[in-house]
Every structure is written in structure tokens, then in C-alpha cells.
Amino acid sequence: YGREWKNECSRWDLFPLVLAVWALRPEGINWPDFETDDPAKQGRKSFRLEKITAANGLSHEHAHDAASDVMATIELARLIRQRQPRLWNWALHNRCKNAVAAALGSGRPCVWIDISAGQQRGFIRVVMPVAVNPANKNEFLVWDLSRDPNELLGMKSEDICRRAFGRTQDLQEGEKRLALRALKINTFPFVCDNIRVLTPDVCSRFGLDISRIIANGEALGRIRSEIEGPVIDSRSCKEEPREPQDCDVALYEGFISPEDQTMMERLHGDSAEDFADDVSRGAIHFDDPRLEELFFRFRARNYPETLSDGEKAEWREHCRERLIDGKGPGLTLERYFEEIDSIAEADELAQQEGRMPEAVFEKRRTVLDALYDWGDAVANRVDEFEEEDAQ
Structure with missing residues (x-):
């Protein structure tokens, strides 16, 4: 919200305008044909960014690369503004x-x-x-x-x-x-x-x-x-009744109040020492229950030394429910390792069949190995929870 709407900022989806220009005022822009062997689709136009930029001589060196796509979209917007200025200005202001x-x-x-x-x-x-x-x-x-x-x-x-x-x-x-x-x-x-x-x-x-x-x-x-x-x-x-979302994925479940925003800014401005002191004095609190729970999880993930014994036990139970029992969003550890194994097997087959270069295969395997090691570390930490609970 702060990036896209605050201080009179706004957004604009260019795709509907591109379709409108083609349908209503297509002159001055080259519209590439849709490549197909289906007779029923012959004569259709393609609105893929890389096709339109190529047809109009616009720079787009690396299609589907985020930065390149952004620059190509800007070039396309500039072309529309030049060739159909009245439609462009109307759409911009409406x-x-x-x-x-x-x-x-x-x-x-x-x-x-x-x-x-x-x-x-x-x-x-x-x-x-x-x-x-x-x-x-x-x-x-x-x-x-x-x-x-x-x-x-x-x-x-x-x-x-x-x-x-x-x-x-x-x-x-x-x-x-x-x-x-x-x-x-x-x-x-x-x-x-x-x-x-x-x-x-x-x-x-x-x-x-x-x-x-x-x-x-x-x-x-x-x-x-x-x-x-x-x-x-x-x-x-x-519309069917929805279960309340877990606070980790409840980004769009309502705006944050100005008071809670001020508290969040204070929290992120604290040094580690000031943060620990604020927690010990109970100086950080939120009106939004989502933020109260997120604050607890933030402390557990980043400042576990600020947790009381009861809070540590609560956090261990939360981790077990997520990683072992599958309660809430995300993958269990078992499913996490299965996903890695599935990707590794598919990569190995692609490499053997010549569909994946050796260099790409090795790079991907390095990433998968690192992900597996991270999962092992998490699994070991969950095992340690049992020992801590027994003490």
C-alpha cells in the first residue's frame, strides 16, 4: 500500500489498453499474427509482449526476464502514446x-x-x-x-x-x-x-x-x-464462508491502522538491545490480533532469547504442527523432501535425454543440495524440541 497508493501514487495495467488500441484505434501499430496450425484460429492476432515488440522494432533482448520485460513494456507504452495520443491520454486519466x-x-x-x-x-x-x-x-x-x-x-x-x-x-x-x-x-x-x-x-x-x-x-x-x-x-x-486465514498469509485481510503502523516502524527502528528492553517492559503491543501473533512469531524466529519458558513451549508446538502434522499453510518436512526428490529426478532424466545442458544440471543440483541441507537442519532442530520438552 505504501509503495503503490500512498502519497497519491497509483497503478495502471497496460494490457487492457493494448487490447483497446487494437480493437478501437489500431492504426500506426503493427499487430503480429498468432502462429497456429489450427484453421479455426487462423487470422487471429498475438498480444504476447515479445511478439508485439518484435513486430514494431522495439528493444526486448531477453523476453521473460523481469527487467527486460519492464523496459519493453515502457517502450510499448511510449509507442501507443505516440501513435494514438488521444486514446492514450483518455485512458491515462480514466x-x-x-x-x-x-x-x-x-x-x-x-x-x-x-x-x-x-x-x-x-x-x-x-x-x-x-x-x-x-x-x-x-x-x-x-x-x-x-x-x-x-x-x-x-x-x-x-x-x-x-x-x-x-x-x-x-x-x-x-x-x-x-x-x-x-x-x-x-x-x-x-x-x-x-x-x-x-x-x-x-x-x-x-x-x-x-x-x-x-x-x-x-x-x-x-x-x-x-x-x-x-x-x-x-x-x-x-460465496461460501471462509475459514480465518493464518496470520502469515493474511496480507489482504484488512488494512493496518495508523497506530499499529507507527508501532511497526518503531519496532523496525530498534537496535537488538532496545528491542529486548522494549519486550521485557511490554512496550510493544498491537490492536490488530494478526500483528500480535506475527510479533510473537517474529520474536521466536529472530530473537528467541526474548521468549519466556511458556512462549518457547508454545513456539515448539507451533513448529511441530506446521512441519510434522501439516496444520496451516506451507509444506511439511516430508512433503518438502519429496518435492526436492521429484525435481532432482526430473532434472536427471532431462539431462540424460539431452534436454538439459550439463552446466545447467550441475547448477540446479547445487541449489537442490543446499535446499536439502537446510531441510535437514530444520528437521534436526525439530528433533531437539523433544529433548527440550523432556527437560
Whole structure:
């Protein structure tokens, strides 16, 4: 949060914009063909970063290398800004969720670039909202106006849930999936409330019937009050109660309060001596129960000398439950060693069959040996717990 949102920082996913440029304003950029022997996929375009950069003469020396991919993405962004400046500027200033929510709340049909719509449709959906998910204000439940919304009239929430958000195998014979979609406004979608971006040429390319879309939008406006309740209920009926997550993996289970953030900053600024003194005086405490447990584990992992006898016994039991019994996230020691053995066997076979160079094989084996040694050290420490408990 501090890196991506604090001090008016923000993020932007460029991929929806790339799809939008190809679908709406493709001029000035070379769009590489998708290489395939499947006749059904002939004529499709490839949107892989390395293909687009190569087709447009952009530098991308090491595809899938993180730093190289970042620089190539920047070059692609620069190309879009140069060749389609109006679309670039519009997308840049309308990328955040407040702008997306305003577009969806305009009462007008909105153009949404959605990869699940498929390339044959130009990844284009023209949608209008039916409801906002009360359990998640960032999720708008929208109707694809290529279909008649009167399908929803009189439908039970359970049936809407199954046909809109359920698995394909749960559809009954002869049933079609509903054109109801969940649009998350905080994922930087491309959403525009001006359907004039769908020029006659765009509509012709992708078979869009604007008059039908407008008529379906008007129909949705007339029946929205009747279908809003069942649609909202359909979303909640799919959600199953979740078990509370272990604090080690509960990163997204809620924001940290300013008071707890201040305490964390103080904690990380302490020297080892000051830290031990703060612990002995009980000067470090958190309101968030996740942080209280994380603080205990932090001490056990990094400053075990600050633990009381009771806390040491609690920590030993926690380690046994994780590493031996398999309680909580992560691998047991047994599973950990099995994973290493499986990788080692696959590497050996690949090396014997000539699919892995000797130098690569040796480097990987060195890493696997180090991982095995580390696991042995952990296993030995767990064995020592038994002796400590017996004392």
C-alpha cells in the first residue's frame, strides 16, 4: 500500500489498453499474427509482449526476464502514446476506480474491454450495471447489452448464480450462460461511457449491432428495479464462508491502522538491545490480533532469547504442527523432501535425454543440495524440541 497508493501514487495495467488500441484505434501499430496450425484460429492476432515488440522494432533482448520485460513494456507504452495520443491520454486519466464508477453510474451504455469476450468480438462488451455487490463495493454486476435483459425477469437468485457465475458443467441441458458479468472497478479496466468510440468500421469488424445494444439498454432501464434484488442475492449465494486465514498469509485481510503502523516502524527502528528492553517492559503491543501473533512469531524466529519458558513451549508446538502434522499453510518436512526428490529426478532424466545442458544440471543440483541441507537442519532442530520438552 505504501509503495503503490500512498502519497497519491497509483497503478495502471497496460494490457487492457493494448487490447483497446487494437480493437478501437489500431492504426500506426503493427499487430503480429498468432502462429497456429489450427484453421479455426487462423487470422487471429498475438498480444504476447515479445511478439508485439518484435513486430514494431522495439528493444526486448531477453523476453521473460523481469527487467527486460519492464523496459519493453515502457517502450510499448511510449509507442501507443505516440501513435494514438488521444486514446492514450483518455485512458491515462480514466484508469482509476472512481472514474470507472462514474462511467458506470452515468446511465449510458459503457464500452468495456474484457479479454473473456474473445478476440472475434474485439474483446468488446457494451454493458450497463444492474447492481453493485453490497459485500464488495468495487464489484459492479453488469449486463452485456448484446443480449436481451428480459431473460432475468422472474428468475430465482439460485438460477442466476448457477447460470452466470457457476461452473459450465452445472448448466442444465439447453441452458445458455447468462450475459451477467462481475466487473471489478479496482483492477484498472478499460471502461468508456461514450459508445461513439465504436465507429462504423469497428462495428463492422466485430459484428456489433448498435441499434440492438441501445434497445437492450433501454429495456434494462425499465426492468432494473425488478431484477436488482435477485441479481444481488445471486452473488452472495455463491460465496461460501471462509475459514480465518493464518496470520502469515493474511496480507489482504484488512488494512493496518495508523497506530499499529507507527508501532511497526518503531519496532523496525530498534537496535537488538532496545528491542529486548522494549519486550521485557511490554512496550510493544498491537490492536490488530494478526500483528500480535506475527510479533510473537517474529520474536521466536529472530530473537528467541526474548521468549519466556511458556512462549518457547508454545513456539515448539507451533513448529511441530506446521512441519510434522501439516496444520496451516506451507509444506511439511516430508512433503518438502519429496518435492526436492521429484525435481532432482526430473532434472536427471532431462539431462540424460539431452534436454538439459550439463552446466545447467550441475547448477540446479547445487541449489537442490543446499535446499536439502537446510531441510535437514530444520528437521534436526525439530528433533531437539523433544529433548527440550523432556527437560
